Amino acid sequence: MVSKFFVKKNNKVGRYCTAACHLSAGEAIFCEEAFSVGPKSGSPLLCLGCHKALDEVKTCNKCRWPVCNEECSKQEIHSKNECAIFSSVGVKFNLDGDASAQLECITVLRTLLESERDATRWNDEVVVLEDHTNDRKARPEFWSAEQINVVDFLYEKCKLRSRFKKDTIQKVCGILEVNCFEVITEEYSSIRGLYPKLAIMSHNCVANTTHSKILNEHKMIVRTTVAVKEGDELYSSYTRSTESTLLRRVKLWDSKFFHCQCQRCSDPTELGTHLNTLKCTKCDNGLIFSADPLDNDAPWNCNLCDNAITAAGVQKVYKVVQDELEELEQIPFGPEKIEAAEKRLKQYKSFLHPRHAFKLALWHELMLLYGRAEGYSLDMLPDILLERKAEMCRNLLQTYDVIEPGYTRVRGVTLYELHVALLLYNRSQYEYRVLTLDKFKAEMKKVADILEESGKILSLEPEGSQEFTIGLSALNSVAQLRESVEKLKEESENKIDE
Numbered sequence: 352m353v354s355k356f357f358v359k360k361n362n363k364v365g366r367y368c369t370a371a372c373h374l375s376a377g378e379a380i381f382c383e384e385a386f387s388v389g390p391k392s393g394s395p396l397l398c399l400g401c402h403k404a405l406d407e408v409k410t411c412n413k414c415r416w417p418v419c420n421e422e423c424s425k426q427e428i429h430s431k432n433e434c435a436i437f438s439s440v441g442v443k444f445n446l447d448g449d450a451s452a453q454l455e456c457i458t459v460l461r462t463l464l465e466s467e468r469d470a471t472r473w474n475d476e477v478v479v480l481e482d483h484t485n486d487r488k489a490r491p492e493f494w495s496a497e498q499i500n501v502v503d504f505l506y507e508k509c510k511l512r513s514r515f516k517k518d519t520i521q522k523v524c525g526i527l528e529v530n531c532f533e534v535i536t537e538e539y540s541s542i543r544g545l546y547p548k549l550a551i552m553s554h555n556c557v558a559n560t561t562h563s564k565i566l567n568e569h570k571m572i573v574r575t576t577v578a579v580k581e582g583d584e585l586y587s588s589y590t591r592s593t594e595s596t597l598l599r600r601v602k603l604w605d606s607k608f609f610h611c612q613c614q615r616c617s618d619p620t621e622l623g624t625h626l627n628t629l630k631c632t633k634c635d636n637g638l639i640f641s642a643d644p645l646d647n648d649a650p651w652n653c654n655l656c657d658n659a660i661t662a663a664g665v666q667k668v669y670k671v672v673q674d675e676l677e678e679l680e681q682i683p684f685g686p687e688k689i690e691a692a693e694k695r696l697k698q699y700k701s702f703l704h705p706r707h708a709f710k711l712a713l714w715h716e717l718m719l720l721y722g723r724a725e726g727y728s729l730d731m732l733p734d735i736l737l738e739r740k741a742e743m744c745r746n747l748l749q750t751y752d753v754i755e756p757g758y759t760r761v762r763g764v765t766l767y768e769l770h771v772a773l774l775l776y777n778r779s780q781y782e783y784r785v786l787t788l789d790k791f792k793a794e795m796k797k798v799a800d801i802l803e804e805s806g807k808i809l810s811l812e813p814e815g816s817q818e819f820t821i822g823l824s825a826l827n828s829v830a831q832l833r834e835s836v837e838k839l840k841e842e843s844e845n846k847i848d849e
């Protein structure tokens with residue numbers, strides 16, 4: 352098959368990709384098998400067969416490393432990789448030790464073993480990936496821990512010195528850190544995967560591609576989110592696009608060793624979304640922005656008065672809010688979480704811009720909770736909460752249209768939630784005669800358009816995934832919905848005839 356992208360190179364980013372032809376929105380660009388997958392850095396305890404998180408340690412009968420059960424110990428990803436090595440040298444998992452430090456070597460080892468099995472792909476696609484070895488050496492706190500937990504462990508304890516050079520092990524550590532993408536497994540665990548083609552694309556805080564894992568395989572499908580002209584650069588996003596500039600830039604520097612200077616990062620208003628804007632607490636309508644968003648140490652100034660905050664001060668505030676949001680994440684999905692999220696929204700009103708990224712995160716959470724949490728199921732939601740759900744969806748979409756434009760999962764899901772809220776709200780308004788028949792029909796046509804757009808986006812997700820199932824049922828329901836609106840028309844005409 353003819354490739355839909357070219358690989359180019361420059362001094363700023365190294366290799367990058369451009370579209371080889373015009374690509375339409377939602378078009379598949381390529382599908383790629385992972386070179387290796389496994390636990391990410393700092394991983395919690397998980398099964399080395401299915402990668403499901405483990406609450407207690409159960410170990411493989413052969414190597415004594417964590418697995419769920421015998422079936423998982425026989426999964427090839429475990430048995431042909433670390434299990435074979437650990438059992439041959441008798442290196443066991445220390446049940447009382449730090450799980451994440453011990454799991455640090457697993458994906459590195461799997462990558463090294465795959466380099467022996469598939470030397471062609473290793474040489475053509477993996478060795479050429481950026482590893483930032485010198486930048487990593489300049490961070491002794493990480494470098495020395497890695498030398499002990501991974502390099503020395505594999506080289507000395509696992510007796511791999513005759514198979515791999517120390518330099519190669521260090522290089523693989525770097526390649527994985529710089530190039531891996533997060534993979535959410537079927538068990539909802541977060542692991543990492545090395546997809547060498549996907550890794551070539553440069554980062555942009557407004558990407559024009561997206562990737563989805565194929566169900567029950569280690570393959571990733573990559574497609575465009577918006578139309579891309581021939582010759583234009585293809586970008587992926589290495590961070591969560593919904594975070595504010597300050598946090599994205601710190602993460603990109605910490606994990607990918609570059610200072611992002613994209614259009615979104617360069618604009619104090621983040622392309623008008625205000626995801627990083629604070630409210631002035633000294634004057635009435637003032638907004639506080641960084642004087643230079645490309646300098647993480649630049650002061651933050653009010654646009655109306657002389658109020659100024661140091662970058663360190665803003666970082667402190669952000670840290671407090673982040674901790675609060677992490678605390679909220681621990682609350683199980685249910686009514687308590689709704690109450691906690693609504694409380695935080697009220698608290699943040701005084702100092703965060705109404706569209707700040709932290710508020711966006713809370714809205715997204717609440718959008719999913721209203722209609723699903725116990726005591727808040729759709730049939731129980733009063734109109735005022737249906738209206739609130741719809742308002743949150745609309746606010747979210749305004750921002751997603753800018754930072755996650757086009758055929759993106761997050762837009763698909765939010766549009767779906769918006770259609771649910773509007774469908775029930777308008778129906779109720781019509782039943783209570785707040786809406787006339789004509790107005791109701793007009794509103795329902797808009798709901799059908801929203802549902803159709805959501806269906807078109809989500810049905811592009813891999814077959815069998817939750818999103819794909821929602822997308823398909825959305826597309827099926829659109830016809831029914833339109834038909835029922837038409838029927839309403841007939842009834843009204845009949846009534847008029849009468």
Ligand SMILES: C[S@@+](CC[C@H](N)C(=O)[O-])C[C@H]1O[C@@H](n2cnc3c(N)ncnc32)[C@H](O)[C@@H]1O
Nearest residue numbers: 364365366480481529530550551553554607609
């Ligand atoms: C996943 S790799 C991308 C492929 C890499 N350019 C190569 O030649 O193998 C990530 C690295 O590419 C570079 N890079 C990617 N996007 C960049 C951007 N927007 N600005 C600066 N450097 C970038 C950085 O060196 C980063 O660590």
